Amino acid sequence: MKRVFLAVDISDEAKATIASRVNLLRRKFPDVRASWIRPENLHITTKFYGDVNLPFSEMLIRIGTEAAARCHPFSVSLGEPGSFGSKILWIGLNDPPNGLSELNAIVENLSAEIGFQREKKDYRPHLTIARIRSEKGVRPLIDRHRRLTAEYVQFEINELVLYESRLSPGGSVYTPLSRFPLKGIT
Numbered sequence: 032m033k034r035v036f037l038a039v040d041i042s043d044e045a046k047a048t049i050a051s052r053v054n055l056l057r058r059k060f061p062d063v064r065a066s067w068i069r070p071e072n073l074h075i076t077t078k079f080y081g082d083v084n085l086p087f088s089e090m091l092i093r094i095g096t097e098a099a100a101r102c103h104p105f106s107v108s109l110g111e112p113g114s115f116g117s118k119i120l121w122i123g124l125n126d127p128p129n130g131l132s133e134l135n136a137i138v139e140n141l142s143a144e145i146g147f148q149r150e151k152k153d154y155r156p157h158l159t160i161a162r163i164r165s166e167k168g169v170r171p172l173i174d175r176h177r178r179l180t181a182e183y184v185q186f187e188i189n190e191l192v193l194y195e196s197r198l199s200p201g202g203s204v205y206t207p208l209s210r211f212p213l214k215g216i217t
Contacts, residue, residue, distance in 0.1 A: 065161045
């Protein structure tokens with residue numbers, strides 16, 4: 032069994048911009064218990080599958096290949112900051128037509144065809160930057176995060192990646208299993 036997900040990577044410039052924001056928030060709110068996402072782990076999830084066995088892993092490679100064949104490369108930019116309640120801090124993405132939402136819809140449809148459940152919530156492209164572990168003192172952190180100006184950083188999305196996620200005491204470790212260049216040929 033492997034814990035896997037399909038995602039797209041972000042540029043080094045976007046990672047550096049987000050790392051600066053995270054460092055600022057960590058310094059200003061050192062007592063808030065949060066798991067901050069390391070810059071090298073930043074990605075945009077397209078579909079999280081969870082634990083899958085080998086036959087499904089092979090099917091996910093077919094899904095990645097087919098989805099990438101249907102999508103052309105495209106550009107996105109960092110958007111406004113937000114939160115999911117008091118549990119998750121994120122940075123939104125400005126998603127063009129035929130961009131992340133379209134890629135997600137293709138992946139969802141292909142995944143449903145082989146028996147995976149569709150996500151119940153609408154897809155909202157974002158980059159998770161922190162998972163809050165305790166609500167103590169979190170409201171000022173969330174307010175500050177939401178008030179920070181969004182920095183415009185545009186970057187190209189040109190491949191889909193199947194990642195394995197391994198949980199460790201130091202945080203999640205993501206290992207790319209397969210890469211699927213976006214081709215837009217079908």
